[in-house]
Amino acid sequence: MNSSIQKYWLIFAQAVTVMLAAVFIVATLKPEWLSESRVGSLASTTSFMESAYDGQLSPGSYHEAVKRSMPAVVNIFTSKANSKPKARKGSSPNSIDPLFNFFFGDQAPEKEPSSSLGSGVLVSPEGYILTNHHVISDADEIDVALSDARKVKAKVIGSDPETDIAVLKIEAKQLPTPITLGKVESVHVGDVVLAIGNPFGVGQTVTSGIVSALGRDHVGINTFENFIQTDAAINPGNSGGALIDTRGNLIGINTAIYSNNGGSMGIGFAIPVNLAKQVMESILANGSVTRGWIGVEPQNLSKELSESLGLPGNTVGVLLSGVLEGGPASRGGALPGDVLTALDNKPIKDVRDLLNQVAQINPGNQAKLTILRKGKQVELTAQIGKRPKPKQQTN
Template structure:
């Protein structure tokens, strides 16, 4: 009797184990786990709130504030002759390229693309002179897709700044102008524009250097250098700080191939503002001029002229006959050291000192002639459009 009961018990256990194996294999969901279910009810997950909190180090707010004021500029013109190949760079020679597309060498209408920045509620737009140079029509496209025709108020080739105006009541908020006094090497900046025509793009980098000059890009140079990625189509676009304030107008890149190499140049906002105000007031920029051909004074050149050691100044290699400097008695070979008691260490400094003097005003010029100091008074003239003399 006991053996029979034991046999029945073993058979029952075997059947139950077989049934459990089949269920767990084919239908595991039929078997619930009270322990797991209770844990699910106890677990608390922390989720981000509906209002997005800016990530630490994010530049999203600066981009959000400034991007609506950056516009795309489309220009059209008739190309009447093929562009000259003079001055084309050697294959391995570094060169400067504007962030702007090449023109088609034909007599058919061509379209070009650049960028611009709305700086006032009255529809005033800052861009580069080379973006709109020779354009028959100028069209501005907002970030929201709207397009409007723009009118050229004036431009200044010597700083590569142009001022446009659009008649539109519903304008995006104009950008806020920054202060160059607060800009330092190492500051994080954003470049905003329309590279390659793909649409508005924001890139970031730092200010690599300030006061870059003698690059041969413009007559008057005082560039902000940045490594923010900027490419063709960014000409006239905005360089902004981490608060979204405009600190520069993107202008050119240093490149071997035409692409971005991490060295870009922007016109400082203080320069752009001065030029804009002059254009809005007078229709053009008026600068002082004395009619000389200046040359930087190298150490070797100073030694050949028997000048005192550590002499700082600019060699006058040519004087325009009948010009202001000629009438004042300046001669080729003179070394100009000061203008209105301010030292002049290079050609850029001389150009800026004279340009900032109003035409008709008298400038006191200190110079060395054959090693002997002397002073002349020059009645400053109006700088002509020609760039052959300074």
């Protein structure tokens, strides 16, 4: 009997020894086998609280507005083949790069083509796109990348540097649904807005903010200014992109930022949709924008200037420091030194106000000028002329 018990005990002890040896070997050579089994056992005994997705958007989400408008926002890539560098004054073209000339003769080396990027907004099923003039100015080639990753060539229909608006056209089948144009009258300070564009070329991006101010002028960016100011982040590459309301309607074309470092600092400017539409319609109808002009060089009235002219301290208007000989104002009888206080009985606040009021009058129409001359009010009539095109900058 005792021998049988000893025999079974010996078998048990040997089995335990073998199992412990096996565990030691596995723990040494394949420890993950043991950890995986432990993790598996923990997972099987652990429960989690998970929310049930009911298909509803998160409170305050602007997903529907973005979904509606984002396909109409395009990326714009422009390129320009730089001309040959000019020779220095008093030297021959050979002096540009002597080593190059040693191998290749008199021809000057071609510079690498420059490229830039921006954004645009598809506004019609015919393929018309609104963007900024500065995005496409002087470009030799313009490529438009659609939301479905297709790339197509674009041509410039017209451009207005004085408002920084340009109109492009693309030819492609199955274009995205154009964006819906909103009403500026429905936009108020404090409204939530979204900016859509291609900042820094990273791809289509949406940022949010509020309308910080309306009717911003005297910014010094364009000749004619009436900006929507927003703190929605606008960065390089966003130019020409869409500023939309929370319903997905276009309310502005993003155009510029105020920045000390090139990045967004919470002050961005967008051209209101009504001005962009007005410029676009004029370009589509006439190929350019026609504005009124009277041919004067106006100057804002300061307190010191008013005192030197002997004007009452509350005088509102602009000083005509120069009058173009033979121009509309000159033919109407205006003289240098006159103070223009009203145009068609509408008071003139400052130079920009005069510029905007005159620009809205069709060339050929008559306008009444109310001026102060030597302390006396004089009424003149001038036939509005056509505003000359701005001179293009040359390098």
